Amino acid sequence: MIRPVILWTDALVFLLTLVVIGFILYARSKPHIATPWQRVFAGRIAAASAVVLLAFVLTGLLDSLHFRLPLEGNGNHGEVHYAVEVLSALDVLVEPLRTRVEKTYSAPFATHLYARETVELEDGSQARLYPPLKYGGAHLAASGLPRSTDILQRSLRALAEAVLAAAVALWLLAVLLGRRSGQGARAMAGLILSGRTGLPWRTILATLTVLLACIFLAVNLAGVYHVLGTDKVGQDVLYQTLKSVRTGLLIGTLTTLVMLPFAIFMGIVAGYARGWIDDVVQYIYTTLNSIPHVLLIAAAILMLQVYIANHPELFETTVERADIRLLFLCIILGITSWTGLCRLLRGESLKLREAEYIQAAAAFGVSHGRIITRHILPNVMHIVLITVVLDFSGLVLAEAVLSYVGVGVDSTTNSWGNMINSARLEMAREPVVWWSLLSAFLFMFTLVLAANLFSDAVRDAFDPRTRER
Amino acid sequence: MFAYIVRRVIYAIPILVGINVLTFYLFFVVNSPDDMARMHLGMKHVTGEAIQKWKASHGYDKPLLLNREADGTGQLTDTIFFEKSVRLFAFDFGYSDDGRDISYDISQRMLPSLAIAIPALLLGLLVNITFALMMAFFRGTYIDTSGVILCVVLMSVSGMFYIIGGQFLLAKVFRLMPISGFAGGIDALKFIVLPVIIGVVSGIGSGARWYRTFFLEEAGKDYIRTARAKGLSEMLVLFRHILRNALIPIVTGVVVILPLLFMGSLLTESFFAIPGLGSYTIDAINNQDFAIVRVMVFLGSVLYIIGLILVDITYTIVDPRVRLT
Numbered sequence: 130m131i132r133p134v135i136l137w138t139d140a141l142v143f144l145l146t147l148v149v150i151g152f153i154l155y156a157r158s159k160p161h162i163a164t165p166w167q168r169v170f171a172g173r174i175a176a177a178s179a180v181v182l183l184a185f186v187l188t189g190l191l192d193s194l195h196f197r198l199p200l201e202g203n204g205n206h207g208e209v210h211y212a213v214e215v216l217s218a219l220d221v222l223v224e225p226l227r228t229r230v231e232k233t234y235s236a237p238f239a240t241h242l243y244a245r246e247t248v249e250l251e252d253g254s255q256a257r258l259y260p261p262l263k264y265g266g267a268h269l270a271a272s273g274l275p276r277s278t279d280i281l282q283r284s285l286r287a288l289a290e291a292v293l294a295a296a297v298a299l300w301l302l303a304v305l306l307g308r309r310s311g312q313g314a315r316a317m318a319g320l321i322l323s324g325r326t327g328l329p330w331r332t333i334l335a336t337l338t339v340l341l342a343c344i345f346l347a348v349n350l351a352g353v354y355h356v357l358g359t360d361k362v363g364q365d366v367l368y369q370t371l372k373s374v375r376t377g378l379l380i381g382t383l384t385t386l387v388m389l390p391f392a393i394f395m396g397i398v399a400g401y402a403r404g405w406i407d408d409v410v411q412y413i414y415t416t417l418n419s420i421p422h423v424l425l426i427a428a429a430i431l432m433l434q435v436y437i438a439n440h441p442e443l444f445e446t447t448v449e450r451a452d453i454r455l456l457f458l459c460i461i462l463g464i465t466s467w468t469g470l471c472r473l474l475r476g477e478s479l480k481l482r483e484a485e486y487i488q489a490a491a492a493f494g495v496s497h498g499r500i501i502t503r504h505i506l507p508n509v510m511h512i513v514l515i516t517v518v519l520d521f522s523g524l525v526l527a528e529a530v531l532s533y534v535g536v537g538v539d540s541t542t543n544s545w546g547n548m549i550n551s552a553r554l555e556m557a558r559e560p561v562v563w564w565s566l567l568s569a570f571l572f573m574f575t576l577v578l579a580a581n582l583f584s585d586a587v588r589d590a591f592d593p594r595t596r597e598r
Numbered sequence: 599m600f601a602y603i604v605r606r607v608i609y610a611i612p613i614l615v616g617i618n619v620l621t622f623y624l625f626f627v628v629n630s631p632d633d634m635a636r637m638h639l640g641m642k643h644v645t646g647e648a649i650q651k652w653k654a655s656h657g658y659d660k661p662l663l664l665n666r667e668a669d670g671t672g673q674l675t676d677t678i679f680f681e682k683s684v685r686l687f688a689f690d691f692g693y694s695d696d697g698r699d700i701s702y703d704i705s706q707r708m709l710p711s712l713a714i715a716i717p718a719l720l721l722g723l724l725v726n727i728t729f730a731l732m733m734a735f736f737r738g739t740y741i742d743t744s745g746v747i748l749c750v751v752l753m754s755v756s757g758m759f760y761i762i763g764g765q766f767l768l769a770k771v772f773r774l775m776p777i778s779g780f781a782g783g784i785d786a787l788k789f790i791v792l793p794v795i796i797g798v799v800s801g802i803g804s805g806a807r808w809y810r811t812f813f814l815e816e817a818g819k820d821y822i823r824t825a826r827a828k829g830l831s832e833m834l835v836l837f838r839h840i841l842r843n844a845l846i847p848i849v850t851g852v853v854v855i856l857p858l859l860f861m862g863s864l865l866t867e868s869f870f871a872i873p874g875l876g877s878y879t880i881d882a883i884n885n886q887d888f889a890i891v892r893v894m895v896f897l898g899s900v901l902y903i904i905g906l907i908l909v910d911i912t913y914t915i916v917d918p919r920v921r922l923t
Contacts, residue, residue, distance in 0.1 A: 416616040421898035423864060427883045428624050428891055435633045526756050533758060534864060535884050549758050553869075556766055570759055578754035585750070 132211050134195040136452040138459075141383055142193045165511075168590040173332040175586030178579035180336040185374055185576050192375040194218040195448075215448040219375075223368060225352050229264040231363035234555075237564050238354050240266035240276060265355045280350065287345040294345070295338040302330060358564035361551070370568045372543035377576060380459060380528040380538075381521040388463035388470070393513060395467075396474025397505055401482050401497070410475065414468040422465040423534065429461040430454075430536040451539035458531070458538060462524065470516045477509050511591040518584040522577045529573070545569045599914070603907065610903045617899045618683045621892050626678055631658035634888060638695065656695060656889075657681055682889075686896045695887045703878065704897075710780055711862030711874030713790055718797035719859065722805060723852065725798055727841075730809035734817060735836055746810070752803030760800040761869045768792060778871040793870045797863070812844040846916050853912045857901035861894070 156162040170176050197211040220227055234243035241259035249255055261267075269276060299318060306326070307317035324331045347367070350356050357366040399410035417425075437450060444450040481487060482505070490500050531537035532546025533553075540547060548569040555562035635652040636644050653659040660678050685692065691700035733745040769777040769792060780789050816822065817840050825835050862876030871877070875894075882890035913920045 412612065412616070416613050416620070419613055419899040419902045420617055420620075420895055421858070421861065421902070424879065424891065424895045424898055427879075428621060428895060431883065431886060431888070431891065432624050434886075435637050438637060439633050522754065529756050529758055530865060534880055545756075549756070549762070553762060556762060556770075561766075566759075566762060570755075573756060574754055577756075578751065581750050581754050 130209070131196045131198055134197055134215050134448075136195055136215075136449065137456045138379055138383060138452055139193045139195060141386060141456075142190070142379065145382060145386055146190065165590040167328075169583075169586045170328055172586050173329045174582050176329045176333050177336040178583040178586075180333055180340065181575060181579040182583060184340055185378060185579075188219065188371060189375040189378040191222065192217045192219040192372060213446055215446055219371065223351075223371065226365045226368035226371075229355075229365065231262050231264065231355070231359045232260075233359070233361060233363050234562055235262055235265060235355060235359045235363075237356060237358040238266075238276070238280065238350075239358065240269065243560075243562070262355075264353075265359075266353065268353050280354075283349045283353075284346060287349040288342055290349075291338060291342040291345045294341050295334065298337060298341075299334055302334070306330070357568040358562075360565055361555075366548075366565055366568050369543050369548060369565075370545075370572045373545045373548065373569070374572065374576070376455065376538055376542055376544040377525045377528060377573065379455060380462065381524045381580075383456070383459040384462040384466065384524050385517045385520060386463075387460050388467035389513070389517070391463075392467040392470040393474060393506070393509075396471040397478045397501055397509065399471075400475040400478030400480075401501060401505060403479070407475070410471070414471050417465065418468045420465075423531070423536075425465055426458075426461050426531060427534065427536045430458065433457050447541055451542045454539045455542060458528075462527065466520060466524070470513065473512050473516065474509055477512055478505050481505050481508055511593070515584075515588050515591055518580075518587045521584065522580040525573065525577055525580070545573045599911075603911070606907045606910070610907075613903065614687070614896075614899060617896065618686065621895050622679055622683045625888055625892060626682075631678070634658070637886060657692075682892070686893065691893045692889065694882070694889045696885075700890060700893050704875065704893075707862075707873055707875045707878050708860055710786075710872050711867065711876060712859060713786060714793050714797070714866060714870075714872060714874065715859040715862060717790065718794045718801075719852070719855075721794060722798045722801045723848075726802060726805035726809055727848070729802060729806040730813055731836065731841065733806070733810045734813035734840065735832070737814060737817070746807060749803045749807040749810075752799075753807070754803075755800075757800045757865055758869075760796050761865060764792060764796040764799070765869070768795070778869065780870075780872045789870070789872070793866050793872065797866060809844070809848060812847050813840055816840045816844045846913075849916055850909050850912055854905040854909045856908065857904045858898065860901060861898055 156166065170179065195215050195217050197213075197215055199209045200212050232242060235241070236243060239262065241261050244259075245257045246260050247255055247257055248260055266276060266279075269279060272279070274282075299321065300314065303314040303318035303321060306312075306321070307314045310317070312320075320326055321330045321334070347356060351365075351367055355365050355367070357370065360366055360369065395410045395413070399407045433454065437444070437454070444453065487500060487504055490504055495503075528537055528544060529546035529549055532544055533550050537546045538544045548565050552562075552566035552569065555565060631653050632649055635649040635658070639648055639652060650659065658678060660681065682692070689701070691704070694700050694703070729745070733742045736742045736745075765777050768774050775788050775792050777792075778789075780786060822835060822839055825839050826832075830838075860875065861879070862872075862874040864876045864880055866872070867874045867876035868880045878890070879894050881887075882894070
């Protein structure tokens with residue numbers, strides 16, 4: 130039996146997932162919440178970015194299901210010992226990527242190592258040559274095909290599979306939508322393909338097809354090649370990048386989750402109560418805001434390092450230690466980033482408390498707590514939502530910078546920041562090792578771009594000021 | 599006006615006290631000086647004597663808040679809190695953990711930081727305003743839309759890619775300038791060019807898009823319609839009315855970061871090996887030199903507060919309707 134491991138961040142991730150699912154179910158029955166969301170997804174760009182974001186989120190969620198495998202050949206009293214290594218569902222899914230480790234750097238699709246080595250030949254003489262990879266392209270010897278033909282064949286098959294899968298998706302969608310609107314699947318498919326549907330299904334399907342093509346290409350090629358090369362210790366770079374997705378997403382979302390209660394509570398109470406409470410809250414956020422954020426984060430993380438170094442007994446595995454550091458980074462990022470939202474909320478509730486319906490509620494003797502939760506909170510939620518969505522991409526980018534400065538995630542955690550950090554030295558090598566940087570760039574750029582485009586659509590749909598224009 | 603500034607400066611005191619207490623708490627209470635000593639001397643096999651010696655040589659061997667053994671005011675002043683935190687108010691920064699005079703280091707490293715930061719800021723402003731004006735002039739057309747999309751794409755690239763990519767392309771492949779380093783005097787010029795270019799390029803995305811919203815907001819106002827109705831050409835409207843009025847938020851946004859330019863940019867300076875305050879901070883973080891980090895936190899906060907006061911003063915200058923009382 131495997132033993133599930135629930136890390137702190139895992140628990141929070143699943144809590145967040147539940148909250149989001151609950152919100153979706155709740156919003157479905159409330160037209161005033163559902164309408165702006167429909168407006169968001171009606172935009173083609175937003176719908177396409179939502180699909181991309183969803184793919185990232187699924188990867189991150191799969192990577193959050195952690196467990197430890199039992200060790201074989203032990204248990205003299207029936208007890209089972211577990212491996213120290215903590216794996217995730219994603220690790221199992223991409224097993225070949227994780228286990229096929231080469232000796233050192235190798236370029237994408239390479240069949241030989243990046244550096245020359247002295248090898249003893251069969252006749253006893255020594256030669257400096259590029260040793261062949263243990264796994265990358267090892268199947269070529271058996272089939273006798275040249276590498277380019279093999280890659281081409283596999284890519285074509287992958288594309289064909291992707292198109293087939295996309296066609297199946299289209300058919301399923303047409304049947305589903307057709308059943309809801311009482312039309313035949315064939316007619317519905319025609320409507321989807323000509324782009325005459327309420328939600329831009331055609332764009333969604335197109336994005337899905339591109340994603341599927343990438344996935345099938347990876348499935349067909351990554352099994353026998355290192356599609357994005359290998360790093361210094363011979364680990365597949367594609368695997369590292371995939372594992373980094375979770376870190377990036379966590380920083381972007383958990384930070385928000387941590388800071389939201391603070392910011393909402395303090396902001397609304399300050400604006401609603403005014404007087405000395407307002408002064409205190411303002412003092413707190415001005416003080417926190419005055420400290421340069423990187424320095425505050427650095428100070429806090431340095432202190433955490435000292436703490437962890439002095440208390441090694443608290444953490445069972447290295448993964449747990451790295452996890453605590455990740456969580457703490459989210460918390461400290463949250464502490465530095467709640468001030469902006471708090472200020473916005475304070476201003477908005479200062480304005481709202483003078484509104485007539487609030488005055489009326491107060492005149493009817495509704496309690497302060499009830500006024501805040503029933504009347505003020507729902508009316509500032511759009512600000513909260515916009516801030517949360519807009520902050521996400523900035524936080525993902527911040528992670529890379531912090532890791533570079535040395536106060537980011539633990540060096541054992543896979544993250545784009547750590548990849549870029551090591552790429553800095555690799556770029557100075559001769560010949561240049563560019564693939565780590567490129568893959569970190571590709572994944573990070575895709576995520577941040579999708580998040581930026583999506584957040585713009587959310588802001589346009591929810592901000593009353595842009596709606597009037 | 600003068601009374602206002604005096605009052606703002608007085609308001610700043612409790613904030614600085616708060617920052618000091620916070621950093622003091624982080625550095626000395628969450629972890630005792632013993633922990634820091636152990637960290638610096640290596641984790642294992644550290645004798646108690648070695649720890650005591652390290653603490654004594656760095657002035658960490660005193661009580662935290664109250665020294666019961668001293669007499670008179672010494673009870674309060676002969677403590678870590680007074681020595682390490684209160685002294686900062688007099689800009690007495692003391693010595694770093696490896697024994698260097700922090701004030702001297704800061705004064706030496708300020709100029710290289712400014713040599714990068716000021717040209718990057720000015721050039722960035724020029725480029726961003728030009729780009730944003732162009733988008734505002736062609737608003738609603740394909741030029742505007744593609745400009746905005748370009749901005750979003752540029753924004754989505756991490757600053758580190760700009761630096762690494764720029765260094766690789768311009769310095770390594772085309773060999774136009776040195777990859778990194780710094781020199782005094784006129785030689786500094788060739789080292790400054792690349793960081794400035796990269797600083798400007800990496801700021802275009804967010805900057806131009808942000809300024810565009812200012813321009814569009816101004817363009818939607820009534821007096822602009824009046825100006826057009828008078829028959830003014832679109833160019834004249836753009837430069838004489840929209841640009842001048844939109845400059846108010848732009849200028850105030852710049853003024854608030856002016857003092858912080860002293861601190862330099864962490865990323866740029868460390869990538870280009872520029873001996874400024876940004877790389878000073880990064881080195882301190884990497885060497886776990888708590889004394890320097892503490893000083894930089896304090897200095898950064900002071901500069902930020904100065905920036906806020908400057909913004910208020912700027913408002914009265916650029917917008918005569920605003921009066922400070």
